[in-house]
Amino acid sequence: MMKKISLLLVLVMLLSIFMVGCDNKQEEDKNQEKAGLSKEDIKVGFIYVGPIGDGGYTYAHDQGRLYLEEKLGVETIYAESVEEGPGCEKVLNDMIDQGCNVIFATSYGFMDYVEKVSKSNPEVKFLHCSGYKMTENMGNYFGRMYEARYLSGIVAGLKTESNEIGFVGAFDIPEVVRAINAFTLGVQSVNPDAVVKVKWTNTWYDPTKEKEAAIALLDEGADVIAQHQDTAGPQQAAEERNAFSIGYNTDMKEKAPKAYMTSAVWNWGPYYVDQVQKVMDGTWSAESYWGSMNDDIIGLAPLTENAPEGAKEAIEKAKADILSGKTKIFAGPLVDQEGEVKVKEGAEMTDQELLEFNWFIKGIEGKIETK
Structure with missing residues (x-):
């Protein structure tokens, strides 16, 4: 009987140590997020509805991506001509598998898929262009064009x-x-x-x-x-x-x-720099942004x-x-x-x-x- 009680106490102690360890790990993760990330820790993905050579909408977003690289020195990747349908979800998950922790999805039709993927990947920051849906880690952005x-x-x-x-x-x-x-x-x-x-x-x-x-x-x-x-x-x-x-x-x-x-x-570049800089500083939060001529967007x-x-x-x-x-x-x-x-x-x-x-x-x- 004493052996069973002793074994039970040992198990309880081990479980307590494990739970404390988990709590500490979660706290460390939160503290790290609040402290921000270095540029080496950031990888940014961009999802485009058209080719970057369209000379118009997608080209403008890609110029913003290049501006982000130039100003902050972070690594970026992109996927062009992505369908505004279920295929978008796969592209999002592929980017996460490649290490992206910030993702900009640049067309209205991506919205529902970004929302879904954001809920299953709370550690990733998502920003969706021209839509209106939000989650704790998904914001939206556009300009008063x-x-x-x-x-x-x-x-x-x-x-x-x-x-x-x-x-x-x-x-x-x-x-x-x-x-x-x-x-x-x-x-x-x-x-x-x-x-x-x-x-x-x-x-x-x-x-x-x-x-x-x-x-x-x-x-x-x-x-x-x-x-x-x-x-x-x-x-x-x-x-x-x-x-x-x-x-x-x-x-x-x-x-x-x-x-x-x-x-x-x-002029997307300054907005992209602002958002990624906030991630690096640990001050980013999901918001709905609608910039104007005053913001030069x-x-x-x-x-x-x-x-x-x-x-x-x-x-x-x-x-x-x-x-x-x-x-x-x-x-x-x-x-x-x-x-x-x-x-x-x-x-x-x-x-x-x-x-x-x-x-x-x-x-x-x-x-x-x-x-």
Whole structure:
């Protein structure tokens, strides 16, 4: 009997020692996380929806990745042309197996898969672009691109002679709908008679489809083409027809020099540096980030000689008014295509309403199928 009791006591003591050891290990892990990581301990993964050579959206993100490497000296890897579907989950797990402890997923359609993988890998920091879901170790980020879209709309509104402006849109999701509305409000601020015609391609990256959609808009009378697409295909169509263009994502001047006037552009690098530096400092936490022109995450590329007379002055004034808060882009009164008042005079759309945007303002010709 005494032997059994002694054995039991030994087992209890061993179990206590084991539990204390586990608690200490967990505490050490927490303390290490709070203390941060060195650049040698960091490996950052980037998941792209298109190829880095698209000259647009994915190219802009990859420039941000290279900026991160340059500024912080951390190791990075990337996967390009990743499907916005179940295959994304495998890519995420493969990156974790390769040692990535910070992962940026750069397209809306990755969101649900990032959320799932984040829950089973709490030690990894995930940042998802353009979505809204969050977990304890998954944040989201985007920029108030509608500010730069509004400015680019001013250029288009001053340039058009037919008062018909074409817009090639990827998908009828809130991000793109918001962009088209902001662009149109910019157009209307200087040319209330102009209309913006929209055609959807239902793809982020397909140079042929993007160009074909632009050609259809040009055939219908548009003399300026804008876009929410990843390549310069729409602008090249404009150049071939002696029309003019507004780009997106990057400065696309070299892609269609005779048509291009300016672009609404992304500058991801400083944000990537900021987030990884916080991981290194042990101060990172999941958050929802929506930067503005004040943060330099977005902006307008320099105007070219194709831009209309007076555009520079009009842009500078409008930008100053946005930055000062004098101009609220989505302030009422705002009326939809059917003439219904959606935002009353004196009211302003909330961030949540902007993130769920699913209607077009009056002055836009085109339909939103997804509501």
